[in-house]
Amino acid sequence: MTDLSLGTFGDGDSADNDLDPDAASIARCATTCRAPDRDDTSWAAPDEDWGLTTQRPVSSINTSAGRATKQQTRWVVGGDVGDYVEQYATGLLQIPNTYGEFDSIDTRVTFVDGLADSYGYGIDARALEKALRVLTGGGRYTASRYTAIPCGQQPWILTGPEGTLLCSCMPVERPENPYTKDLRTPETTLQIEEQNQTVRTGAAEFAHLLSDALGVDIESVEYATVRGQTQHSFVGEEDKFPIRASDLAQLHGLTSDPSVIQGGVSRGVQPPSGGDPISVEWDGPDHPVGYLDEGDVIAGYEFTWEQPEESLEDVAVVREYRITRNYSRWTVDYHTHRLAAVVP
Numbered sequence: 001m002t003d004l005s006l007g008t009f010g011d012g013d014s015a016d017n018d019l020d021p022d023a024a025s026i027a028r029c030a031t032t033c034r035a036p037d038r039d040d041t042s043w044a045a046p047d048e049d050w051g052l053t054t055q056r057p058v059s060s061i062n063t064s065a066g067r068a069t070k071q072q073t074r075w076v077v078g079g080d081v082g083d084y085v086e087q088y089a090t091g092l093l094q095i096p097n098t099y100g101e102f103d104s105i106d107t108r109v110t111f112v113d114g115l116a117d118s119y120g121y122g123i124d125a126r127a128l129e130k131a132l133r134v135l136t137g138g139g140r141y142t143a144s145r146y147t148a149i150p151c152g153q154q155p156w157i158l159t160g161p162e163g164t165l166l167c168s169c170m171p172v173e174r175p176e177n178p179y180t181k182d183l184r185t186p187e188t189t190l191q192i193e194e195q196n197q198t199v200r201t202g203a204a205e206f207a208h209l210l211s212d213a214l215g216v217d218i219e220s221v222e223y224a225t226v227r228g229q230t231q232h233s234f235v236g237e238e239d240k241f242p243i244r245a246s247d248l249a250q251l252h253g254l255t256s257d258p259s260v261i262q263g264g265v266s267r268g269v270q271p272p273s274g275g276d277p278i279s280v281e282w283d284g285p286d287h288p289v290g291y292l293d294e295g296d297v298i299a300g301y302e303f304t305w306e307q308p309e310e311s312l313e314d315v316a317v318v319r320e321y322r323i324t325r326n327y328s329r330w331t332v333d334y335h336t337h338r339l340a341a342v343v344p
Helices: 020-029 080-090 099-104 125-136 197-214 244-250 258-266
Strands: 048-049 052-055 061-063 067-070 075-081 106-113 120-121 149-150 154-162 161-166 170-172 180-183 189-193 220-226 230-236 240-244 296-306 314-326 329-342
Touching: 020 080, 020 149, 020 154, 052 161, 061 125, 067 258, 099 125, 106 197, 106 244, 120 125, 120 220, 120 244, 125 154, 125 161, 149 240, 149 314, 180 197, 189 197, 189 220, 197 230, 197 240, 197 244, 197 296, 220 240, 240 244, 244 329, 258 296, 296 329
Parallel strands: 240 329
Antiparallel strands: 048 052, 052 075, 061 067, 075 161, 106 120, 120 170, 149 154, 154 161, 180 189, 220 230, 230 240, 296 314, 314 329
């Protein structure tokens, strides 16, 4: 059996994730048509998703690989698929020659998120097989006529002679055999069983915060699955510091220098619903990164927009992230500094 590029694990740290030059060409030739009239499936009226016109199934579709949810099986009926792929695609995936070969496909994790039930979101063998069965109607197929195109955190594309599907990334388990990688911190180099770059970056920051704020010298990192969730334990001379991979992922990309946010928001920020940029002010944090505040360690800052539940307002906020001990495990949480509200 040929090596399947879907086996690539990670969110952008591998050369295998480079956009294949054929991906955009395939997408530009993708078939867009109204969803098929099948006895066991009905489709809702067309809607707009990321510049594409799609039809969702009225209810989940039952396939031999399990039920495909509405988000997994949006049928693309119009729009520029080629433009979407050029903007978001991160690779080109091969389809197995038979349904029986899907079991050998490894999971592709597109991003790790604290909202995930176990590890993160992505494309696994089951999701790919369900989408293919929806596209083909469950019948026999010729693999060379079908292409799956991952698009990072955006919905991925599956296209073939019957049409094109827009498929959201779904919750996935941590892949087996993630391999041991170097974890470089300002203090030392450790070994960690983790290939996802987002988690590794957060892990390096976590180890640095433990050393800087708590004076802990981390000697090793251990991996375990606890109640179905991936967890890394940072081992010091006298104690362990367990934390979920999804929490480590939240530490990735945070701003350690608050003046960067202060300068950025004062020059103007674009509301998510459009309109003219608005200038807002933030006086800055009460504590610097690494500060120990009643047991919590200040971990970083992030500017973002929030929409309160049952509210039409878009609210500009700065999130102050902290790591804190929650019983036997460490977690990542944030406090929100509200800056301004915009009504669309």
